[in-house]
Amino acid sequence: AKPPVCKIMDYGKFRYQQEKKQKEAKKKQKVIDIKEIxxxxxxxxxxxxxxxxxxLEFLEQGKHVRFRVFLKGREMATPEAGVVLLEKIWTMIENEANRDKEPNFEGRYVNMLVTPKKA
Incomplete structure (x- = not known):
């Protein structure tokens, strides 16, 4: 724009208001709590x-639950056993939870993430 538009203001006050807005935004954010079994x-x-x-108690509280199967020694040769175990657990809790992530391998672990069902 001609002439250039500028605003004369107190920089300290401006910075304070920006920090206040950021704190309010941070308060309104919902923190997802993940419990690990x-x-x-x-x-x-x-x-x-x-x-x-x-x-199931954690899911009732609205928390996410990560099931983690640890593979030791020779168990690393057959990681499918961990998947079978997680599928068995899933059949026990599928009425109360949604499966966020299918059983997947991460190093020595087989992980599955479940979330509470919406009411």
Whole structure:
């Protein structure tokens, strides 16, 4: 524009207002809380039931749950066992949760992320 448009203002006050806007925006953001449940391939059925019960409690609170199967030593040769375990857990909780991520491999882990179903 001709002539150039500029505003004469107090820079300290301007910076303070910008910081205040950023704090308000940060307060309004929703933080996603992810709880992690660690499992082993050689887990007993009663232990699975116990872990699933805790996962359902977390889901009722509106938290996301990551199931993580740790593969040790020779278990790395057959990582499909971890996927089978996660599928077994999924059949137990599929009525109360949505599967965000399918079971996938990350190094020594097989992960699956579930989220609560919308009411």
């Amino acid at each position: 660690k499992l082993s391939v050689k887990i007993a059925q009663n232990d699975i039931n116990y872990k699933v019960k805790h996962a």
